[in-house]
Amino acid sequence: MAVKEGFMEVTGGKVWYRMHEGKQENTPVIILHGGPGSSHYSMQGLDVLAEERPVIFYDQLGCGNSDRPDDESLWKLDRFTDELAKVREALNLKKVHILGHSWGTTLAAAYLLSGVTGVQSVIFSSPCLSAPKWAEDQERNRKLLPEDVQKILRECEISGRTDSEEYKEATKEFNRHFVCRLDPLPEILIEGAPYRGTNVYQTMWGPSEFYVTGNLKEFDCTRELGNISVPSLYTCGRYDEATPESTGYYSSLTPVSSVHVFEHSAHMPYLEETEEYIKVIGSFLRKND
Structure with missing residues (x-):
């Protein structure tokens, strides 16, 4: 199967992309990774979707193989939507499916x-479509952690020590419950760590998944979900920080939509239940070609 990769100019620098060319007669799917700033690295196993269609990955500016400019004014939602438009245009993707994961759904x-x-369908995988709702969900999730972990998180946030080793270790406990429940962690997550764009993440989101302080803090598009007319699939894990309750709520606001919950996953069902994830995603894409 032919693979093409390279760089393209966007506002602020160059972004890297890889296209698995697949069967040209079927509509391509473009993958929007999480973060902000997490890179495509942990999601690269979705290249198996190329057995049926072209699959496009790209690293958003500020992470992965793309340029990492030191200009915080670039880390705004509208610049990233413009970047996506430029990627589509450069690759001549007149018709496309979109699969966004986490921040990629934002x-x-x-x-x-x-x-x-030209968007034929969209997959909201572990969605974050309201930062305030996300923050509320994580407040509830934190209360499920051991009391000593909760205490460390609270004290570090109050005292401004979210960059401390103590806070980072407590954050790992949250991640074990609500981000990826596999033990040991998949090698791909460990290998992918250097590809993260920490500056982008902290500017737009904050110091952790559950402490939202960045410029996305007020983002909430729930009132507009009724305007999404393309077929939409919402997915999440049973133990996801993108909770099944919130995921179902977003789906209820979207006219042509359905929900699938991966029963043995947290936030990364594409790693935690890979075979089932590919099956569900592949079926939805085929249905909407």
């Missing part, structure tokens, strides 16, 4: 709601 929703055409 990006996918903002892009769709900007009035673009």
Whole structure:
């Protein structure tokens, strides 16, 4: 199977992409990774979708193989939606499916709601479509952690020590419950760590998944979900920080949508239940070609 990769110019620098060319007669799917700033690295196993269609990965500016400019003014949602438009244009993706994961769903929703055409369907994988709702969900999730872990998190946030080793270790406990429940962690997550864009993440989101302080803090598109008219699939893990309750709520607001919960996963069902994830995603894409 032919693979093409390279760089393209976007506002602020160059972004890297890889296209697995797949069967040209079927609509391509473009993968929007999480973060902000997490890179495509942990999601690269989704290249198996190329058995049926072209699959496009790209690292958003500020992470992965893409440029990492030291300019915090670039880390805004509208710049990332413009970046996605430029990637589509450069690769001549007139018709496309979009699969966004986590922050990638924020990006996918903002892009769709900007009035673009040619998107045949969208997959909101472990969605974050309201930062305030996300923060509320994580507040509840934190209360399920051991009391000593909760205490460390609270004290470090109050005292401004979210960059301390103590806070990072307590964060790992949250991650073991609600981000990836595999033990040991998959090697791909360990290998992918250097590809993260920490500056992007902290500027747009904050010091951790559950402490939202960045410029996305007020993002909430729930009132606009009724304007998404393309077929939409919402997925999440049973133990996901993107909770099944919130995921179902978003789906209820979206006209042509369905929900799938991966029963043995947290936030990374594409790693925690890979075979089932590919099956569900592949079926939805085929249905909407």
